[in-house]
Amino acid sequence: MTATTATHTIAPPPASGRRLRAFLRNPMGVIAGLVLLLIVVASILAPWIAPHDPGLVVLAESLAPPSLNHPLGTDGNGRDILSRLLWGGRVSLAAGTIMVSAAIICGVPGGLLAGYYSRWFDAVASWVSNMLMSLPQILIIIVVIASLGSGLVPTMITLGVLASPDLFRLTRSAVIGVRQELFIDAAKVSGLSDFRIIFRHIFSVILGPVLVRSSFMFGMAIIAQSGLEFLGLGDPLRPSWGGELSLAFQNFQRAPNLVIAPGVAIGLTVMALVLFGAALADSLGATRRTKKGNWTPAPSRPTDGAPHDDAATGSSPDEPEGPLLVVENLAVSYPGEDGKGVVVVEDVSLHVRRGEVLGLVGESGSGKSQTSFAILGLLPPEASVSARRLRLDGQSLEVLSEKVMERLRGQKMAYVPQEPMSNLDPSFTVGYQLTTPMRHKLHISRSEAKERALRLLERVGIPDPARTFASYPHQLSGGMAQRVLIAGAVSCDPELLIADEPTTAVDVTVQVEVLALLRDLQQERNMGMILVTHNLGVVADICDRVAVMRKGRIVEEKPVRELFSNPEHEYTRMLLASTLEDALPRQQRDDEMGVTR
Amino acid sequence: MTGSTIGAAPLLQVSDVNVVYRGAGWRRPTFHALHDVSLDIRAGETLGLVGESGSGKTTLGRAVLGLADVSSGSVSFDGDDITRATRRTRRALSRDIQVVFQDPYSSLNPAMTVASILAEPITAHGATRQEAAARIAELLDQIGLEPDAGRRYPREFSGGQRQRIAIARALALRPRLIVCDEPVSALDLSTQARILDLLIDIQVTTGVAYLFISHDLSVVRYISHRVAVMLDGQILESGDGDKVTSTPEHPYTQRLLLASPIPDPARQAQRRHDYANLA
Numbered sequence: 001m002t003a004t005t006a007t008h009t010i011a012p013p014p015a016s017g018r019r020l021r022a023f024l025r026n027p028m029g030v031i032a033g034l035v036l037l038l039i040v041v042a043s044i045l046a047p048w049i050a051p052h053d054p055g056l057v058v059l060a061e062s063l064a065p066p067s068l069n070h071p072l073g074t075d076g077n078g079r080d081i082l083s084r085l086l087w088g089g090r091v092s093l094a095a096g097t098i099m100v101s102a103a104i105i106c107g108v109p110g111g112l113l114a115g116y117y118s119r120w121f122d123a124v125a126s127w128v129s130n131m132l133m134s135l136p137q138i139l140i141i142i143v144v145i146a147s148l149g150s151g152l153v154p155t156m157i158t159l160g161v162l163a164s165p166d167l168f169r170l171t172r173s174a175v176i177g178v179r180q181e182l183f184i185d186a187a188k189v190s191g192l193s194d195f196r197i198i199f200r201h202i203f204s205v206i207l208g209p210v211l212v213r214s215s216f217m218f219g220m221a222i223i224a225q226s227g228l229e230f231l232g233l234g235d236p237l238r239p240s241w242g243g244e245l246s247l248a249f250q251n252f253q254r255a256p257n258l259v260i261a262p263g264v265a266i267g268l269t270v271m272a273l274v275l276f277g278a279a280l281a282d283s284l285g286a287t288r289r290t291k292k293g294n295w296t297p298a299p300s301r302p303t304d305g306a307p308h309d310d311a312a313t314g315s316s317p318d319e320p321e322g323p324l325l326v327v328e329n330l331a332v333s334y335p336g337e338d339g340k341g342v343v344v345v346e347d348v349s350l351h352v353r354r355g356e357v358l359g360l361v362g363e364s365g366s367g368k369s370q371t372s373f374a375i376l377g378l379l380p381p382e383a384s385v386s387a388r389r390l391r392l393d394g395q396s397l398e399v400l401s402e403k404v405m406e407r408l409r410g411q412k413m414a415y416v417p418q419e420p421m422s423n424l425d426p427s428f429t430v431g432y433q434l435t436t437p438m439r440h441k442l443h444i445s446r447s448e449a450k451e452r453a454l455r456l457l458e459r460v461g462i463p464d465p466a467r468t469f470a471s472y473p474h475q476l477s478g479g480m481a482q483r484v485l486i487a488g489a490v491s492c493d494p495e496l497l498i499a500d501e502p503t504t505a506v507d508v509t510v511q512v513e514v515l516a517l518l519r520d521l522q523q524e525r526n527m528g529m530i531l532v533t534h535n536l537g538v539v540a541d542i543c544d545r546v547a548v549m550r551k552g553r554i555v556e557e558k559p560v561r562e563l564f565s566n567p568e569h570e571y572t573r574m575l576l577a578s579t580l581e582d583a584l585p586r587q588q589r590d591d592e593m594g595v596t597r
Numbered sequence: 598m599t600g601s602t603i604g605a606a607p608l609l610q611v612s613d614v615n616v617v618y619r620g621a622g623w624r625r626p627t628f629h630a631l632h633d634v635s636l637d638i639r640a641g642e643t644l645g646l647v648g649e650s651g652s653g654k655t656t657l658g659r660a661v662l663g664l665a666d667v668s669s670g671s672v673s674f675d676g677d678d679i680t681r682a683t684r685r686t687r688r689a690l691s692r693d694i695q696v697v698f699q700d701p702y703s704s705l706n707p708a709m710t711v712a713s714i715l716a717e718p719i720t721a722h723g724a725t726r727q728e729a730a731a732r733i734a735e736l737l738d739q740i741g742l743e744p745d746a747g748r749r750y751p752r753e754f755s756g757g758q759r760q761r762i763a764i765a766r767a768l769a770l771r772p773r774l775i776v777c778d779e780p781v782s783a784l785d786l787s788t789q790a791r792i793l794d795l796l797i798d799i800q801v802t803t804g805v806a807y808l809f810i811s812h813d814l815s816v817v818r819y820i821s822h823r824v825a826v827m828l829d830g831q832i833l834e835s836g837d838g839d840k841v842t843s844t845p846e847h848p849y850t851q852r853l854l855l856a857s858p859i860p861d862p863a864r865q866a867q868r869r870h871d872y873a874n875l876a
Contacts, residue, residue, distance in 0.1 A: 182703045182704035191692070191718060193721070200709075200717070363787065537860050541858040578786045579815075581859045
């Protein structure tokens with residue numbers, strides 16, 4: 001174990017290895033897997049380990065109780081039950097294998113092609129799949145058994161075909177999901193054949209879900225097959241779990257305990273399969289969470305041994321009424337994978353006065369969003385936040401209960417998010433989403449709230465407030481949605497507005513207007529504002545003072561003009577040097593370098 | 598060796614291309630994504646394509662790549678009409694035309710190692726494994742990654758490094774044209790400049806041509822010899838890169854220019870003032 005963790009820190013193992021490890025960490029899955037393995041091995045070895053011939057009839061020993069010779073006793077015909085169950089396991093496993101294979105062969109390729117090509121193939125295949133699902137399965141099985149005999153193969157193939165729509169639909173929807181991914185387009189442009197694209201790129205994605213579903217289906221197959229045997233639709237000469245159960249019921253009056261052994265065999269196997277499948281699904285899910293999310297504490301370092309560089313310009317809370325917001329020595333960390341905490345914000349001190357815009361600038365992973373969420377008290381529960389001082393309008397935030405924080409958010413401080421669309425609930429109207437917080441926070445009536453909301457919508461520059469009030473978020477453009485969110489943020493008259501990349505998701509021509517709106521609102525209400533951004537142009541446009549963040553620390557803090565004219569920290573200089581606005585155009589640089597085309 | 602010489606005939610010629618998407622479902626309205634778009638790119642040259650979201654710039658790139666169906670008009674590459682190329686011709690064309698997408702997260706298959714991602718186009722065109730391995734080493738060197746990067750998975754790299762890998766994949770077959778669809782918009786400022794310099798370096802040494810799609814005028818100005826501005830599926834203005842990006846003629850381009858904030862408080866205040874006067 002120690003050896004694997006050592007290599008883990010250098011290069012994370014491939015997905016399959018991580019999945020295996022996630023699976024092995026789940027005791028339920030491991031136990032279910034071991035039980036399954038035992039059943040499979042015992043069934044395969046039945047000819048060698050079964051104590052008796054399963055068909056050997058010794059009428060003298062009929063219904064014998066368990067003994068050394070017959071560990072599970074004998075059935076009504078004097079046959080050894082343990083031997084019959086071991087042999088019956090072969091039938092059950094064969095039944096499951098045949099049915100699942102048939103379902104996979106019919107369902108998966110069809111689903112792959114239907115999902116990938118869509119159009120007519122999809123239409124035809126979906127139609128067939130829907131038809132199969134609407135067929136009366138029992139009737140078909142009886143017809144098949146009546147015409148083809150009670151052999152295992154035709155019955156289970158039929159069941160498999162009837163179950164294949166399940167896998168078809170699963171595969172098809174997974175493929176449709178992955179088909180839009182850019183790496184599929186890239187593969188097409190790379191000149192790969194469709195066959196290679198489907199099998200190299202798409203198959204790997206659907207393999208997991210199909211495996212999980214198949215293990216459930218295997219359990220269903222065993223139940224279905226046992227059920228058929230129980231009903232007498234099987235071959236009476238073939239020892240099977242369902243057949244044993246049926247015989248046990250015939251002798252139920254004389255030896256009721258006979259039902260136990262085959263019942264346990266069926267129940268245990270199916271349960272193990274289902275639990276195994278569930279654990280498999282969990283371990284697959286564990287590897288799905290690698291996408292960039294809001295809360296991924298991206299590239300940062302372990303807690304220990306972080307060298308203190310020249311950082312953290314102190315705040316100057318010495319003006320008469322005191323700044324609106326004071327943050328001193330804020331730190332945010334998350335529990336890391338190997339027990340060590342991962343620090344995402346460290347030793348951050350800043351302050352915001354009324355009527356002032358503080359820019360919080362940095363690249364991805366610099367901790368700028370984490371800082372603003374810490375101020376808002378909106379970090380996830382696993383984050384640990386500490387600060388020497390965190391005061392809003394003289395009130396200390398770090399000791400406040402969640403309830404008080406809830407009251408402060410909205411009325412004292414408000415938040416404008418980056419992604420306007422994902423921050424509006426698609427199932428409620430704009431009006432509902434604007435008025436509900438106001439009615440709760442300001443304790444005003446529905447009609448007052450509506451009137452206020454309409455005025456706000458007009459104020460943020462929405463041309464037809466009444467219409468927008470009644471619309472749903474999907475009916476708005478990105479710029480309109482951002483205006484609605486700004487209206488919502490200022491609706492309860494906050495004193496501090498925290499805007500996290502408010503213009504990153506919108507076009508530049510919309511950005512101008514959103515920035516102008518933020519500036520106007522901030523000035524007319526004399527709000528303090530923190531603007532989190534990575535865009536130095538936006539900083540130059542709207543900020544009064546700027547704090548530059550890097551790797552969780554503030555490296556430089558200055559009035560905006562001074563920052564641009566006289567950057568001190570080398571990181572700030574590097575950032576300013578990376579801007580392209582004043583670079584020479586390409587042709588001119590080419591000419592200077594003597595490049596000829 | 599500084600690339601190929603400018604031929605009289607352009608490498609890529611797009612003439613009066615229209616792309617119309619049929620609405621999904623019964624009697625849904627159609628969407629006209631491109632209106633009579635014409636442009637050309639010569640060998641070794643970068644044509645910048647600027648526009649805001651919904652302007653059709655990405656659709657144009659996809660039409661060139663054969664990922665969007667052209668309703669009318671023609672696209673020709675090196676003199677051959679490729680407007681409605683068959684899948685087989687397209688696969689042969691992939692030697693010449695390649696792509697780098699915006700999102701370096703979804704454009705690399707997370708389940709494949711970097712080496713297998715890079716090997717894919719090479720082996721698809723019939724190279725042996727040794728040839729592929731040699732080419733991969735060359736590519737990793739060219740984009741400035743360690744030789745052992747091939748054994749690792751995309752998620753182990755930062756956004757900028759992933760974009761380098763995507764560029765290496767595009768370069769694998771030594772193409773003559775690369776469609777770059779917003780290749781630096783998802784990247785940090787400092788990474789953005791380095792990726793642009795890498796693209797320019799590659800262009801100078803290999804003579805590849807770029808169709809460079811972006812919403813950012815300053816990025817386009819930095820890398821493009823010529824620039825075309827798109828709005829609502831039409832090209833409004835095109836010409837010399839410096840001229841279009843600093844003294845544009847069309848009112849929309851002027852608006853676009855004045856809307857982009859400059860990282861300089863005094864000049865930005867002036868620009869804001871100019872923008873307000875424009876409207």
